[in-house]
Amino acid sequence: MSKTDPEKWPGLKRRQLRRAHFILDRIGAHLPPALLDFGCGNGALVAACRERSIKAVGVDVGINLLFPIPMVHYDGQKLPFQDNSIEAVSALFVLHHTPDPVKALQELTRVTRHKLLIIEDVWYNRHQKFWLHFFHYLFEYFMAMANLFGQSRWKVSTSFHFRTEQEWLHIFRDLRLKHRETIPLTLLKYFPVKHRIFVLEK
DSSP: OOSOOGGGOHHHHHHHHHHHHHHHHHHGGGOOSEEEEETOTTSHHHHHHHHTTOEEEEEESSOOOSSOOOEEEOOSSSOSSOTTOEEEEEEESOGGGSSOHHHHHHHHHHHEEEEEEEEEEEOSSHHHHHHHHHHHHHHHHHHHHHHHTTSOOOOOOOOOOOBOHHHHHHHHHHTTOEEEEEEEEOSSTTOSSEEEEEEEEO
């Protein structure tokens, strides 16, 4: 089980759940009836989905749950699901953390029967690219300290694979995924990093 004790973090849980519901609101009509959340992290998105009667399950290489959700552990290479066995998958700010985002997308495409919801940080100029790396290095440092004090089991990595919006769209085309919509996402009003929700279908 996770070393994180959810009862110690009530304020954090409220904020994370509120953020997850905000993201679901932005996805809107594209929300599926069932969902596998790839790289589920603290479990907030799965918890928010289940509050909306969406049958959601998380999958991750680590266990850092703040919420009591159904979760499957995997080895970071191959998802433990059969081909076309999952109605829809989501990946929220996850692919740029993976060693090979294209390989990870191939695995998501393999197990998905219908829809992929990909949320990524994107950059359009060097200024935005700098802030992307800065904030992610800062986050990894924070998680390393959490590991040190026994509050997390985060796998610290400083290798990031950020892409521009057009680069992501090119990758999706190469994988023969149908791009249905790109939805802008703003989580913090003055945050100098852009987020995009890519709605894809097989």
